[in-house]
Amino acid sequence: MKKIHLSLPVIILLCFFSCKKENVKLSSENKLLSFSIFGQLAAPIFDETMHTITVTVNPTANVSALSCSFSVSAGALATFNNIKPAANTAIVDFSNPVTLNILAADGNTSTWSIIVNIVWEEYGLGRSVTASKSIEKTFKWYYDQAGTGTFSAINCGPTVATMAVKWGDSTFTKTPEDARNTYRSTGGWWYTTDIVNYLNKYGISSSYTALPDNYQTIRKYIDKNYIVILCLDNYYLRYNANTVQHVDKYYKVNAAASGHFIIVKGYRQVDNQFYFEVYDPWSYGATYASGKQLKGEDRYYRSDDLETATNIWWDYAIIVAPKGKTVEKLNQLGPKAQLLSVAPAQHGG
Structure with missing residues (x-):
């Protein structure tokens, strides 16, 4: 069996490309690209400074089980109160503020607080x-x-x-x-x-x-x-x-x-x-x-x-x-x- 002898420069090049492949940089993108709640009365209000999302819904809405849809950066993972939805839609209990965490591929996390108001609250009347x-x-x-x-x-x-x-x-x-x-x-x-x-x-x-x-x-x-x-x-x-x-x-x-x-x-x-x-x-x-x-x-x-x-x-x-x-x-x-x-x-x- 014929032996193959590699020169030192070739060995160094192979090692370089092998190491480069193993050290691929993971994405740090953790952006919230879109968010909406079924039955919302107007587009959600995004506060980029406080990282809050405020949504107003009809008085007949069941805030303890509202359907929402969202999209996040490619490769990122979203959770609502630390619960991962099965898809880009979820039914969530919004009777209290909800924490939305977006975890990037490299582990970098962004956090949003989602507040759902019934229209009467916006009017200053109350909730129930x-x-x-x-x-x-x-x-x-x-x-x-x-x-x-x-x-x-x-x-x-x-x-x-x-x-x-x-x-x-x-x-x-x-x-x-x-x-x-x-x-x-x-x-x-x-x-x-x-x-x-x-x-x-x-x-x-x-x-x-x-x-x-x-x-x-x-x-x-x-x-x-x-x-x-x-x-x-x-x-x-x-x-x-x-x-x-x-x-x-x-x-x-x-x-x-x-x-x-x-x-x-x-x-x-x-x-x-x-x-x-x-x-x-x-x-x-x-x-x-x-x-x-x-x-x-x-x-x-x-x-x-x-x-x-x-x-x-x-x-x-x-x-x-x-x-x-x-x-x-x-x-x-x-x-x-x-x-x-x-x-x-x-x-x-």
């Missing part, structure tokens, strides 16, 4: 909704009192009256400025009687009721698909400086005796707090960050605050029915909450 009702329409019936003419600053009455007629009759086309020109055209705050007269003028039935217990009385009428007009001192509705949340007034009122009209169109029982969903005509063009909704539209005021504000100013309500219907008495509310044909007049501006 136990009761809710919202009277919605397929057409827009909210009006901003800004730009409603010479007396815009005190046109909450004409604006609320216009909203109520529009809600009851989708074909109604008049504006808050038209309402102002109908009653007290030379100025002055509107009275509750002006509201009722304007509703009657356009065929919308309404009735007064006392408010011995705002929480129950207003809720019961909302449950029967009536909207409710309140005249209150909005000095006693608390102020919220948070520009994202929908809870409490977004504007400041500096003194008591600030009469104001609003419409109640729904409610939410969230955690241990009861809120009423309102149309507050005082938006003055202010919108949320998305720019798609005025801040007076679908605002949430606490039932306790509404009770205080009405007790002080006008402890009654105007119950409004859709066109062609009348307001029915709700016997379960008791004699103190009976419907009234008249009530002491009060004004708001």
Whole structure:
């Protein structure tokens, strides 16, 4: 058998290439390339500095078992709370913040914290909704009192009256400025009687009721698909400086005796707090960050605050029915909450 003798240079070259193959450098890439949750209301918010991902989901979402999809750097391994999913999709319990670890091939790890908010939390309401009702329409019936003419600053009455007629009759086309020109055209705050007269003028039935217990009385009428007009001192509705949340007034009122009209169109029982969903005509063009909704539209005021504000100013309500219907008495509310044909007049501006 013939022996093969290798020269020293050849041996050195073979050794070089053999060692180079054994010392292949492993990737350190551990990037999160994409992440989404099925049913999310908007694209996740990535904070590259804090390494957090915030996702908002619908109130009906089961946060303890949400389906998510993701992609990471080639060769990297992802785990959710140290559990490796079978594929690039996973069902994860997001009822508490979840830790997403991405392990690169060379062992280098990046960590993200995933926070899932139910939309009510983003609004400032809370997490667990136990009761809710919202009277919605397929057409827009909210009006901003800004730009409603010479007396815009005190046109909450004409604006609320216009909203109520529009809600009851989708074909109604008049504006808050038209309402102002109908009653007290030379100025002055509107009275509750002006509201009722304007509703009657356009065929919308309404009735007064006392408010011995705002929480129950207003809720019961909302449950029967009536909207409710309140005249209150909005000095006693608390102020919220948070520009994202929908809870409490977004504007400041500096003194008591600030009469104001609003419409109640729904409610939410969230955690241990009861809120009423309102149309507050005082938006003055202010919108949320998305720019798609005025801040007076679908605002949430606490039932306790509404009770205080009405007790002080006008402890009654105007119950409004859709066109062609009348307001029915709700016997379960008791004699103190009976419907009234008249009530002491009060004004708001």
